Amino acid sequence: MKNKLLLLALFLGFHCISQELYKDTLLKQDFDILTKITCEVSPNINSEEKKALYDYLNKRSEALNGKKMTALDFFKFLMGTKAETKLDDHGEIILSGALLKTLLTDQKTLFPIPILIMNKKLVVNYEEAEIPFGSIISAINKVPVSVILENVLKEENTYALKELEQNFDGFYLIKYGALKTFTVTYTLPNSSTTKTIKLNAVGVKARKSIYINRVYPLNRKQPKNIVNTTYFKNSDLYYIQLNSFFWNEPVKNVYRAFNKQFSNIFKKIRKRKAKHLIIDLRNNRGGDILIPALFYSYIAKEAFNENISVQIPDFEFPHKDLIVKIENTPVDQESIQKFINQIKKPFVKNKDAYEYAYVNNVKRVKNKKSYKGKVYLLVGGRTFSAAAYYTALFKNSKRGLIVGEQVGGSHHEITGGKIIEYTLPNTKIGIKIPIALMKFSQALETNVPEQKINPTIQITEAAKYQYFLKKEDWDLQTVLEIINQKK
Structure with missing residues (x-):
């Protein structure tokens, strides 16, 4: 591909x-x-x-x-x-x-309306815009939205669409140049009425104020936390939003820190005796690759085996003098060499690459107080890397329904591990590149063969749009409806 x-x-x-x-x-x-x-x-x-x-x-x-x-x-x-x-x-x-x-204090060149991309449609995601909230934009400056998306999206996948959604105005600026006005053609919500309006561009300060007041994503403060939990009494449902498999502060042992967190959460779930559990990984872009199996052990119904192998082509990274960060931490030449010496220790040279069996067919036991109720997993375009791997563990064991959209990352081969960042010497453009290839068990690849996992329940565009207009979380509401229908 x-x-x-x-x-x-x-x-x-x-x-x-x-x-x-x-x-x-x-x-x-x-x-x-x-x-x-x-x-x-x-x-x-x-x-x-x-x-x-x-x-x-x-x-x-x-x-x-x-x-x-x-x-x-x-x-x-x-x-x-x-x-x-x-x-x-x-x-x-x-x-x-x-x-x-x-x-850019006095340069107004940015598209002035936050959008949400819904099945390749641009939907107005701001209530104070000159175009009504929920209107569907069909063209900008007489260029159809389908053409614009094709020009700024060189790949079509849910992850790329979610990233574009956050910075549509910036990518539009790069592709089409600095413009002072935008002629926008749009259709009113739940209507066939089409209108055209000329909008003035905005600068950075106005843009910041506008984007703070977007409607979606709902509860924007929550993704800043590693984990958020809620109990829905009417549905007898416990909700866990896990936004990262990275720990957000220095600790001696990340695995133990997560284990303690998970233990406390599931203790509360047992106390509630909740019959249903939602795990929300829609904002989870990955992290420590050991944490997904740990987290899964808290809902596992039986023991499972885990394999993780790591491959690195070479430890003689080119242009080391241009490396500025490793894992988002600034580095100098001494710390770069120290990093290389440290991570190289367990690897063995095999033909054209260095290899390491990070987890060698280890039997993971379910937690002694593993949750036994019904589980629903919410995934989407930002479900990536280690979170995609968790989704594969979940699907492999048929633990419950997967709801949302296709995950953004694959569980078959992850080019991740450590990320090194370069800065080019002249243009100062940055390059982030992963140094390792991570693979999992052959059984997992066989049992979950699709490159990117699709949900069991995928909400239709029409249903999403109506939830959007009501300012509701369509994935969460769909699960609540399923539970309440069964009751």
Whole structure:
């Protein structure tokens, strides 16, 4: 499958991008560095695939001959670069940091309306806009929304759609340039009436105020916590929203910290004697790969085996002098080498890569006080990495209904482990790239063969839209309706 060179991430906080023009020698230097980093660090390509990737990217580099570009133009050039990297969305190319120089205080060039993407439709997600909340946008500046999405989304998957939803105005700016006004064609909610309106662009300060007051996602403060819980008395239902498998503060032992947290939660569930349990992983982008099995043991009905293998092509990372962060922590050359020496210890060289059996067919026992009631798992486009693996464990054992949309990540092969971040020397564009390939048991791949898990219950577009207009959580409401119907 062809995919982007890396996932493209844009952080709107949002500064004006330098308009300095870089000549072709500097652009080619940055591109050649990116090529080497991608080809040498990508953990999921064999020698033949690496050669093909080098050939493609070296050929692509020739398109820069005689060109002068700003950093933004170069970023757009990278957006148009496709290659068989076999990376998942742990890899990113970033416009941030040193590249974002001068605040856009007096430059109004951003699309002024937050949107929610619903099955590739742009829905107005703001009540104070000049277009009514819930209206469906069909065109911007006479370009159909389907064409816009095709231009800014080089891949069609739920994860990419969710990421675009957060930064639609920024990606639109990159693709279509700085505009002062937008002519928007839209259809009113639950109506066939189509209207057109001209909207003025907004600056960064206005944008920030607008996005704080979006309607969706509901309860936006909750995802800032690792875990949130609620008891629904009328449905005899306990709700656990687990937003990460990372611990959010320094601890001696992350596994024990999570285990203590889970133990306390399930103690409360037993005290309530709740007949139903919802586990919400819709905002969970992963974390420590040992935690999913631990969490699953609290609802498991029987013991299960776990295998996790890790593969890294090489520990001689290219251009180490350009590495600025490891796992989002700033580093210097000394700490980079210390990191390499530390993680290399358990690995054994096997042909073209280093390998390590991280979890070698370990029997995971169910928790002694494992929850035995009915369980519903909520997933979506941001259910990624370790959270996708948890979803596979859940589906493999047929533990309950899976509700929502296709998960954003695959459980078959995860290019993750540790993430290293580079900054290109000239344009200052950032590159985040995973160094490891993680695989799980063959039985899990066989029993859950789809690359990305689809829900058991997928809410229709029409039903989602009506919940949206009522400002309700459609996945949660669907489960509540199922439970109440059975009662």
